[in-house]
Amino acid sequence: MTEQMIYGVEGESQALKDAVASAQATFKFYWREMSWEARRIIKCLDMAAVKLSFMLDPDDPDIPVVENMWVRDVDFDGATVTGVLMNEPRWATAFKAGDPVSLPFAALNDWMYVRDGHVYGGFTVDALRSSMTDDERAGHDAAWGLGFGEPGTVEVAPAAEGQAPWRVSRALSHLADQQLLAQLEQGDHPMAVNMREKLEEALQQYPGMITDFDDGGWLLLHREVLAGNYPVVQALLRHGADPLATNSNGQTSLALAHEAGWPRIARLLQGEASDEPEPEVAKGFALWPVGLLLVAMALAWLYFLVVVPVSRAGVGQGAEVAGIWSFMGAVLVLSLGVVSSTGPWYFKLRQRTPLWGASRALDIGALLGVVLIAFALHDQVQRYVIAH
Structure with a gap:
């Protein structure tokens, strides 16, 4: 994220402040991973959470100014982070584990996710581990049940198989850090690359x-x-x-x-040329010949439903009028044929109408129109036949 305010605490070490700033600066890579995890039928991550800073009573000298707590089931709208508390608070007694919480992005203290036992993120965790003795660090890692690796650097995203891990310094203070983050920003998540063809098909099939x-x-x-x-x-x-x-x-x-x-x-x-080629999308077959065929079938059907009984009645011969369902079927086929043979205008107009339940307003209106036309046509034919 860019130009974000950070919740600070008086007396907090510079290493920890740098870690919080780095966590906020790289949060976008965490959120990109979460967007794809949400799509997976079989989840890939062992754990995913963020750490938020909860402001406490500043007038109480017996407690800290903030309490930092891990939150799971994270959602983010560009300004606010929401989720569920993972642990019981020590000082923020207004909350308990399992409570839903919501704080501005400025309260983000850290992020971390685990895949196949491998830790990504955890900038403040690394700052804390760096200040520990070897025995303390071993105990800390055992309590988490994770191997965080050597302190001082943080892995921000999974590297491709066979590539070196993408690790940055905790403070993002080196040119190599900025180059790596720029490379990550320019690159795409593997799932985004792999699903291109299916995405194109889905957007054509479901324009909504x-x-x-x-x-x-x-x-x-x-x-x-x-x-x-x-x-x-x-x-x-x-x-x-x-x-x-x-x-x-x-x-x-x-x-x-x-x-x-x-x-x-x-x-x-902003309309600048894309740096990627357009995907090849199968064009399929033209729909207008099918539409013309449907129109011809519907007109032939209506001829037998309308012209034949009206003509017979007009010359004094016995005539029988078909049922209303036949009229509705013929008008519906005619409507489908007209839509299919005149291009995508109907479907473009359809997307501009609101959803009514699971259907589009234009679809419901068109269906009601078919019913009304069929009833009116059936009624007029029946009246003429009876009158003659």
């Missing part, structure tokens, strides 16, 4: 993924920008996602990209 706001008032584009998922953002924009739309917090996707610290995505949202 592009235009529908979730229960929190966010588009999928907002969520993916905040998580730094460049290939997903690129695909959404290519399929018509609106980069100017605001979320429930009044933020555009570009504002989120700047605040979260994803300059590559910000450039993409």
Whole structure:
């Protein structure tokens, strides 16, 4: 995240302050990993949590100014971190383990996740371990049940198989640290790369993924920008996602990209040329011939439903009018044929209408229109036949 305020404590060591600043600066990589963990059917992480600083009573000399506590089941909206307390507080007696909590991002003290027993993040943990003796450090690691490695550096993301671990100094004070973080920001999560083809298919099959706001008032584009998922953002924009739309917090996707610290995505949202080729997407077959066939079938059907009985009745011959369901079926087939043979106008218009339950307002309106036209047509034919 960029330009964030940090909760400080008087007397806190500089090493710990640097660790908190580094945790906030690299939190975006934690959140990118969480966005993909949420998609996994079989979860990959052994543990994922953040540490938040809870302000205590500043007038009570017997307790510290803040209490730092780990929080799991984390959610993040670009400004606020929410989750569930993992442990019983020592001083913040207004809370207990298992309570839902919510604090501004400035209260973020650290982040950490564990994959196959391997620790990523844990900047303040490293600061504390660095100040311990070897025996104390061994006891600390045993209590966690994790191997944190040699103190002084922190691993921020899993490296590809066969590559050296991506480790940075705790204070991010070296040029190599900035180069590595820039490399991570320019790169993509492996799952984002692997799912490109399926994503393209899903966006074509379910266009509501592009235009529908979730229960929190966010588009999928907002969520993916905040998580730094460049290939997903690129695909959404290519399929018509609106980069100017605001979320429930009044933020555009570009504002989120700047605040979260994803300059590559910000450039993409500003219309700069993508640094990746367009994916090859199967075009399939044209729909208009099917539409014309449906129109022809429906007109033939309506001929026997309307013209034949009306003609017979007009010359004094006995005529029988088909049931209402036949009229509804013929009008429905005609409607489908017209939509299929005249291009994607209906589907574009459909996305601009609100959701009513699990259906689009335009779909419900069109279905009601079919029913009304069928009833009116059936009624007129029946009246004419009876009158003659």
